[in-house]
Amino acid sequence: MRWLALCSTPDAPAGDVDALGWLALSFTPRVARLEEAVVAEVSASLRLFGGARALRQKLQAEAALIGLGLGAMAWAPTALAALALARASPAPQHGPLNERLDALPLAALSAAQAHHAMLSRLGCTRLGELRRLPRAALAKRFGPALLAALDRAYGDLPEVHDWLTLPERFDARLELPWRVEHAPVLLHFAETLLRQLCAFLAARHAGVRALRLAWQHDAMRARDVGGSGELCIATADTTRDLRRLTRLLSEHLARTTLAAPAGEISLSTDCVLPLEEASSSLLPGPSDPQERATTNALLERLSVRLGASRVREGRLHEDHRLARMQSWQPWPAPAAAAVRSPPGPQPTWLVEPPQPLRCDAQEQPVYAGQLARISGPHRIEAGWWEGAGGLQTRDYFVYRSATRGLLWVYHERLPDPASAASGWFLHGVFA
């Protein structure tokens, strides 16, 4: 039996110990909460992870990745001994368990700590001295619990544990220490929950695509304000990257106003998706999933800060009309079928809406000076099925301007008789 006791850092929030337990579950199924720490029995996993030292380093790296503070750690053949050694660290690393435990102060074992005052009056300060006292008298004086704990720590009695199991879905609550009036302040507390979420996802080897952060307004609120509010955030691909989720949440919270002070927040996710672990590749390539994830994270942040309609992705359509060949949709746009490329030359910039041009005496368009015709006409006549508004009857020409480059200019074949415009329009630029 190899037990590993994991303590979180002293200043860590209470929820972090749960997160630590979930994180340990990704290394071994035998994880239990023991008082303020997490103990994990890893003898079956040591070979898989390449030994005790490699496992400990991997655990530390994982904890650092999801932002969990990892405090003292200790190895021992029993769970209570591991906890005692972790509490009393720096503890002697080597030697038989009995000798290492004998040297520990009474505070390392909670059952002994409870009778600390009486024991110190007896002259007992170390576990070894406590163990040398007559057992029958000890049981009579302090009850059987102390003796049982002592025996379990030294491995003389078997231990019984409630193994930690993962909940089916993640739903964590956090009561705020004070009323929070500004949404960005919530981020600090939400980070604690996000760390738990990432540990939960690490144990399930999964990721999320959608999260819901909800907050409960406290009782001191205006009459017309509801009891709670919530914020849904979505990512473009499955992730459990704490940094990415935190940045995305902070962008969302920066644009949120709380209707009333919040007293409690909760983070939940309904759908947990399997996450394909990124394997490091020998050759850095474009299909590097890491790079795709950073791009997605960037675009998520841009679309939250600038507005979804300002970060756009284009989709092609099969149409002869220039304005209908493509549509720019908010990123991420749904996938579209492949289309055939349209006939004729296509400009690279589209002037939207088409800019009316003046014409000279020869009925030729003028735009920043005279234009020279290069090619044309390319006749487009389509859209009659959409009624009068959709019908386009146009002759397109390529014109060249000395200063404005090559222009895609069209002439309405059936100009609106009511308008005084020349019928010439600038619709694109071959830049």
Next chain:
Amino acid sequence: MLSATLPPSASPPLVGHSLLKSPPGGPSFEAQLQGRLWRGSSLSTSADPALPSGFAALDAELPGGGWPTRAAIELLSPQAGVLEWRLLAPGLRACWAAQVLPSAAPAGRRPRKAAPGAATRSLLLVNPPQTPHLPGLQALGLPPSALIWVSTGTPAEALWATEQAIKSRVAVLAWLPEARPEQIRRLQVSALSSDAPIFLMRPEHAGQQSSAAPLRLVVKPGDGWDLQVHLLKRRGPAHEGWLTLPAVPGAVEPLLTAARRKPLPAPEPVPSPTPVSPPSERPHALARPVLHA
């Protein structure tokens, strides 16, 4: 061998030593020092890969033989939205074509789940002057799925979006008509860690300001179908004169008859374009080519 025993970090007085010019044998001394020693009279060579621009004449003048990475590249042109794609598309097309190939090649061991378009890197267009027209860009060789159009409300947002993209190592084409030198410096500092091409489009009068970008080009439409390019700043000797790059817009090329390929005489009433101004940054004495007496 004497040259091999010299320390790699040669002190400046050593540069003019006759040993450097004619090594007695073996690899030249400068070859050993590549990347660490840069003479002002020669183009700098860096270890970072450069993107071929697609124009041989331009590649010959660019340090590293192409568009540098880990650097912000400034393109100054009199009018935005007139010639960007003509200049940049050949290089960008090669860059994206190289990306698509490797993902298509290793189909041997297991089929990839990702869609073929999903494997490409993105190209962010920040604040373009007009609506990008995807069919035209696709004809130039840029995959439509790679292009992301970011339109911003204020110049500050455009700068923020550009900086975020550079920090995420995503290729960017940003039109920044109002950027100030300190803002460009900030973008350049971010660009040092990015291996994607970064192009900043600025108006021509920005050439009068100083800039931290290590490569600055002035680009103008030429007389015929070509582009006039002057390198305002580069890691190397000052560039004099103008490069003429043949750049017919790809979409129009099939339409051109032989007669029309010739430079068209500008229509008479049009005032000739403003005379080519001499490069406004005077080359520093140290940056001029060394003339051997």
